[in-house]
Amino acid sequence: MSTPKKRVLVTSALPYINGIKHLGNLVGSMLTADVFARFQRARGRETLFVCATDEHGSTTELAAMEAGQDVVTFCAEQHAAQADICRRFGLSWDYFGRSSNTPNHKLTQHFARQLWNAGHLELRTTKQVYSNTDKRFLSDRYVIGTCPHCGYPNARGDQCENCTRVLDPADLINPRSAISDSSDLEIRDSTHLFLKQSQFVPQLREWIAGKKDWPVLVTSIANKWLDEGLHDRGITRDVEWGVPVPDDIGGGQLKGKVFYVWFDAPIEYIGATWEWAEVNGKGDAWKSWWFGDDAKDVTYFQFMGKDNIPFHTVGFPVTIMGSGEPWKLVDRLKGFNYINYYGGKFSTSHKRGVFMDTALEILPADYWRYYLIANAPEGSDSNFTWDHFASVVNKDLADVLGNFVNRITRFCVARFDGRVPGEGEYGAEEQALIEELDMRVRTYAEHFEAVEFRKAAAELRAIWVAGNEYLTRAAPWTTIKTDRARAAAAVRLGLNLVHVFAHLTWPIMPAIARTIHESIQPVAAGTGVIPWPEGSMADELDQLEAGQPISAPEVLFAKITDEQIAAWIERFGGPE
RNA sequence: GGCAGCGUAGCUCAGUGGUAGAGCAGGGGAAUCAUAAUCCCUUGGUCGGGGGUUCAAAUCCCUCCGCUGCUACCA
Numbered sequence: 246m247s248t249p250k251k252r253v254l255v256t257s258a259l260p261y262i263n264g265i266k267h268l269g270n271l272v273g274s275m276l277t278a279d280v281f282a283r284f285q286r287a288r289g290r291e292t293l294f295v296c297a298t299d300e301h302g303s304t305t306e307l308a309a310m311e312a313g314q315d316v317v318t319f320c321a322e323q324h325a326a327q328a329d330i331c332r333r334f335g336l337s338w339d340y341f342g343r344s345s346n347t348p349n350h351k352l353t354q355h356f357a358r359q360l361w362n363a364g365h366l367e368l369r370t371t372k373q374v375y376s377n378t379d380k381r382f383l384s385d386r387y388v389i390g391t392c393p394h395c396g397y398p399n400a401r402g403d404q405c406e407n408c409t410r411v412l413d414p415a416d417l418i419n420p421r422s423a424i425s426d427s428s429d430l431e432i433r434d435s436t437h438l439f440l441k442q443s444q445f446v447p448q449l450r451e452w453i454a455g456k457k458d459w460p461v462l463v464t465s466i467a468n469k470w471l472d473e474g475l476h477d478r479g480i481t482r483d484v485e486w487g488v489p490v491p492d493d494i495g496g497g498q499l500k501g502k503v504f505y506v507w508f509d510a511p512i513e514y515i516g517a518t519w520e521w522a523e524v525n526g527k528g529d530a531w532k533s534w535w536f537g538d539d540a541k542d543v544t545y546f547q548f549m550g551k552d553n554i555p556f557h558t559v560g561f562p563v564t565i566m567g568s569g570e571p572w573k574l575v576d577r578l579k580g581f582n583y584i585n586y587y588g589g590k591f592s593t594s595h596k597r598g599v600f601m602d603t604a605l606e607i608l609p610a611d612y613w614r615y616y617l618i619a620n621a622p623e624g625s626d627s628n629f630t631w632d633h634f635a636s637v638v639n640k641d642l643a644d645v646l647g648n649f650v651n652r653i654t655r656f657c658v659a660r661f662d663g664r665v666p667g668e669g670e671y672g673a674e675e676q677a678l679i680e681e682l683d684m685r686v687r688t689y690a691e692h693f694e695a696v697e698f699r700k701a702a703a704e705l706r707a708i709w710v711a712g713n714e715y716l717t718r719a720a721p722w723t724t725i726k727t728d729r730a731r732a733a734a735a736v737r738l739g740l741n742l743v744h745v746f747a748h749l750t751w752p753i754m755p756a757i758a759r760t761i762h763e764s765i766q767p768v769a770a771g772t773g774v775i776p777w778p779e780g781s782m783a784d785e786l787d788q789l790e791a792g793q794p795i796s797a798p799e800v801l802f803a804k805i806t807d808e809q810i811a812a813w814i815e816r817f818g819g820p821e
Numbered sequence: 822g823g824c825a826g827c828g829u830a831g832c833u834c835a836g837u838g839g840u841a842g843a844g845c846a847g848g849g850g851a852a853u854c855a856u857a858a859u860c861c862c863u864u865g866g867u868c869g870g871g872g873g874u875u876c877a878a879a880u881c882c883c884u885c886c887g888c889u890g891c892u893a894c895c896a
Contacts, residue, residue: 404892582826649858703844718860
């Protein structure tokens with residue numbers, strides 16, 4: 246298959262600043278984006294992978310208040326914490342930015358100005374709840390009161406969680422502030438900018454219709470919004486923490502207001518690229534990834550959970566289309582369903598499920614990376630249980646991959662002095678394996694190119710299994726008794742296989758891949774990328790020099806025990 | 822309530838018109854290099870229920886049931 250030398254731009258949905266993400270958030274955006282970006286780099290394509298924390302909005306202000314911090318300090322600390330945990334998960338972005346940084350401010354104001362000048366924004370005055378005690382406007386969800394439909398006393402202003410009916414804060418009986426519990430509320434007029442999304446329906450529909458390779462999940466959600474009729478959307482808010490609306494937009498009627506977090510957050514994909522260029526002294530290079538003819542050779546991939554799909558198929562595209570400028574739209578949008586935890590939702594407040602920090606407390610990142618990629622919720626929601634997790638880790642990682650590396654390297658150390666044996670020639674058995682792997686490696690790459698993670702992981706596993714099958718057929722522990730050269734050839738092939746496995750495994754399990762590689766030979770210094778084996782398997786499996794020393798690595802994957810499973814169910818929650 | 826996705830072997834999931842599949846779990850065997858790890862063979866499903874279209878339906882249509890999510894001011 247030819248390898249187009251195009252640039253690849255990868256973004257993952259921005260994690261919200263408030264709180265450590267759980268495994269579902271991780272697999273649905275950041276992790277799959279990382280594996281994809283690593284694959285592209287491994288194939289030698291110029292790749293830019295950016296992400297950032299999404300920091301604005303009233304939720305952040307209130308979380309900071311609760312933490313007893315000012316919002317700037319709160320966000321700085323939270324950003325540092327997320328950056329650290331993501332780095333420890335092996336997420337390899339070229340830059341991890343912040344939506345509160347200057348580039349995003351400039352870009353958000355630029356896009357708004359373009360939209361305003363083109364007549365796609367208009368001023369509308371809305372009625373909103375103002376809390377005199379809190380001295381702020383309250384978003385609907387921060388007004389609580391008695392539900393007019395079912396009498397539930399703690400219904401939120403956007404929806405009653407008891408009867409699930411959609412509400413307006415004005416409907417609530419005895420409304421009060423969720424922040425202070427004060428009932429000293431009033432309705433005030435507030436003027437806001439509205440984005441006239443409804444004008445873009447035909448353009449959006451045509452754009453979506455051209456995306457034949459997007460998941461059904463994505464196009465069906467997008468079409469549903471278009472079919473129901475797009476509402477014009479308010480893109481400003483009466484809060485303090487956000488990108489300020491500049492004076493030249495809105496005729497001076499929007500003093501003190503900021504843009505809505507969902508308006509500025511996706512713009513931060515561009516902002517993060519700008520931040521990357523600034524930090525690396527690349528000047529205007531960021532523009533070549535996003536703007537005009539310079540970005541013609543860029544293929545842009547987005548990764549996100551299904552909750553983010555409307556904002557990326559409708560909201561952000563309208564911003565770009567409406568700007569009248571040639572900014573890049575997403576080429577390939579990969580959306581994911583959710584991972585459930587024993588059939589229910591992951592929940593911070595109920596201490597149910599596994600979060601990025603607690604996951605790393607109990608096992609290394611690569612265990613999680615493999616499990617999550619092999620079970621990515623692509624077709625439908627998937628379900629996490631400790632028993633399932635343990636069976637995948639123990640079987641696929643410990644028994645199939647770990648044991649293969651262990652058995653061949655230990656045998657080489659015991660019977661061939663820990664050196665790659667040069668005797669013997671590859672025969673029919675080896676040729677059959679080479680042909681099988683030529684096919685399987687091609688298939689594995691095709692699954693990645695098609696952004697199909699479960700299938701890719703299943704093919705990788707099948708490649709590991711092929712190694713064990715070969716070794717059992719070749720049985721060097723038997724042939725060595727009568728034909729040392731024959732056994733030597735089998736060991737040489739087995740060691741070459743270990744080397745190839747390291748290269749194939751790197752996008753999914755970068756740390757383990759490096760360990761495996763270094764048991765055979767040092768990884769070439771440089772970028773840290775362990776490149777894809779682009780050659781024919783006949784060549785790739787004849788790479789190691791005769792006589793070169795190897796070592797048997799320590800146990801690569803510790804098996805998960807029943808006692809551990811029981812302890813983790815106790816700690817994180819289990820079947821109810 | 823409306824809408825969307827999903828419902829396939831005990832479990833996790835492929836399969837979108839042409840004789841039901843994979844991995845794990847279960848059963849039998851081989852091997853002994855290896856973390857008792859591996860390899861081979863194998864049991865197991867009226868594809869959520871019902872109706873329809875078709876020479877042919879897991880696949881298309883209708884209807885019912887169930888699960889999950891979204892429903893625009895949570896992000």
